[in-house]
Amino acid sequence: MVIGATGQIGRPAVEALARDGWEVTAVSRGGERDGDWPGDVRVVRADREDDAALSAAVGDGCDVLVDVVAFGEGHARQLVSLAGRVGSAVVISSVSVYEDDKGRNFDTQGEPDGFPEYPVPITEEQRTVRPGDSSYSTRKAALERELLAAGDRLPVTLLRAGAVHGPHCRTPRELYFVKRALDGRRRRVLAHGGASRFHPASVHTIAELIRLAAPRPGTRVLNAVDPEAPTVAEIAAAIDAVMGVETEDVLMDGPPAAGGVGGTPWSVPFPVVCDMSAAERQLGYRPVVRYADTLPETVAWIEGQLAARDWREAYPKMVRAYGDLFDYAAEDAWAAARRA
Incomplete structure (x- = not known):
């Protein structure tokens, strides 16, 4: 059973499990069916916030429950309550639970000297934020704590996903460069010398890890990222190649300038790069896609979403996460001042 089956991770996860021979029940609030799923996938409408509805969807039970939308202590307890009817679980978490050895994390990045300086690469042994309900990161940490504590009753594989990318994403970082190309912007400013690295995680990579974990019950925490962590300049160039455009890079030393000039959704002062050795050892994981290989479908999806409507719509x-990503006036003013 896959909860959140029609989201960006759920869709390829259902397909991967079904094609691997599982009888799959796809649970979502709308009860829709994806066109790429095999015909024998069963769809069920249920809101996971409704304990009774989710319990009814599980029914007599399932061998594996995959939850791609679990968030916080409440959802963890909801899953644990199903332990007698569920053999094991695979649950999506996030690399945002990590903090560095000085206690800095994604929640402190807005403070002076607040961005975490992680080891490269980050292993699953890296310390994590204190669980709570104050932020995305602390709620994911609370989810992990509750599920790991109940591992003797419900074996769970927790997958700490990086910067998720692929079709159906509601916050595609690739939008930043796709829209600029569509708008005819042939010059871009990149803070931190264009060298920022924020490890991406393809929906296909995550689906493969789910597929591998499903027949291997156990309580474990694993990173879930692509085989490479390209720089922001490399990402920009790869998107240009897909869209058939050429863009001049203007590399800015240090952080973005006033108005966010030079900042992108990947722009970070220190690298966020994760290690995949544990998944290789414990699940036999081997890379199935590389970032550049997935871009054509991602770009096509974004272009389709932008057709005949404003990007904010x-x-x-x-918009809520990043504000105005396309303040071209501020960028042009910065460029004019730089030339002067």
């Missing part, structure tokens, strides 16, 4: 969650 197409991606309201991006």
Whole structure:
């Protein structure tokens, strides 16, 4: 059973499990069916916030429950309550639970000297934030704590995903470069010398890890990222190649300038790069896709979402997360001042 089956991770996860021979029940609030799923996938409408509805969807039970939308202590307890009817679980977490050895994490990045300086690469042994309900990171940490504590009753594989990318994403970082290309912007400013690295995680990579974990019950925490962590400049160039455009990079030393000039959704002062050795050892994971290989479908999806409507309407969650990503006036003013 896959909870959140029609989301960006759920869709390829259902397909991967079904094609691997599992009888799959796809649970979502709308009860829709994806066109790429095999015909024998069963769809069920249920809101995971409704304990009774989710319990009814599980029914007599399932061998594996995959939850791609679990968030916080409440959802963890909800899953644990199903332990007698569920053989094991695979649950999506996030690399945002990590903090560095000085206690800095994604929640402190807005403070002076607040961005975490992680080891490269980050292993699953890296310390994590204190569980709580104050932020995305602390709620994911609370989810992990509750599930790991109940591992003797419900074996669970927790997958700490990086910067998730692929079709159906509501916050696609690739939007930043796709829209600029569509708008005819042939010059871009990149802070931190264009060298920022924020490890991406393809929906296909995550689906493969789910597929491998499903027949291997156990209580474990694993990173879930692509085989490479390209720099922001490399990402920009790869998107240009897909879209058939050429763009001049203007590399800025240090952080973004006033108005966010030079900042992108990947722009970080220190690298966020994760290690995949544990998944290789414990699940036999081997890379199935590389970042550049997945871009054509991602770009096509974003272009389709932008057709005949404003980007703010197409991606309201991006506006809430990043503000105005396309303040071209501020960028042009910065460029003029630089030339002067």
